[in-house]
Amino acid sequence: MADDPSCAPVDLRRGAPAERVPAHISRRTFVVATVALGGVTLASSVATGATPRSATESGVAGRSPVGRLALTVNGEHHTIAVDNRVSLLDLLREHLGLTGTKKGCDAGACGACTVLVDGRRVASCLTLAVRLDGAEVDTVEGLEKDGRLHPLQQAFVDQDAFQCGYCTPGQIMSGVGCIAEGRTGSAEEIREWMSGNLCRCGCYVNIVRAVEQAADQG
Ligand code: FES
Ligand code: FES
Secondary structure (H helix, E strand, O other): OOOOHHHOOEEOOOOEEOOOOOOOOOHHHHHHHHHHHOOHHHHHHHHHOOOOOOOOEEEOOOOOOEEEEEEEEOOEEEEEEEEOOOEHHHHHHHHOOOOOOOOOOOOOOOOOOEEEEOOEEEEHHHOEHHHHOOOEEEOHHHOOEOOEOOHHHHHHHHOOOOOOOOOHHHHHHHHHHHHHOOOOOOHHHHHHHOOOOOOOOOOHHHHHHHHHHHHHOO
């Protein structure tokens, strides 16, 4: 299983398996960081020493039509000139360097790209960035506070709620929304309200347990 290339984290920016994590990184370190950052980001940055772009103002040059918007992402304000056709997912990944949010189907069918916009779960691949002027966006990178994982991130680790980790950022953001919406009265209810988030590895039982654990913590 471990040698199956189809199970390796995939860097969709390059369409190829991400680089292996160096031997000095323990499995637990890797697991925790996968939950916090979406895995691919950490694996590639550890391997290359690269750091995400943290610009507060950025632009997309040479394209039209271009719109300008101001939005807050994980508490940081950004003023951005962006092609009107750019999705929120591509804005996050390509222009703000927040690659924790994953691109799966790019068609609203898998939930890998789930983020919160003004507290509501959205498929960022189907959301036009230019329509979000004044919005507050929360992604998986913003959950960790003061070096401590969000309770749901910790629950994913505790419950072993992932294998490849590719769906995990979307599952966690959807779970955060599910808990905030109060849709956690039973395992069946959680399954229903998390049903838009697919897991190719079939970790559904453990994902539901993780959401239950975090919901119980209040
Ligand atoms: S990438 Fe957005 S729903 Fe699949
Ligand atoms: S853990 Fe692999 S797709 Fe969900």
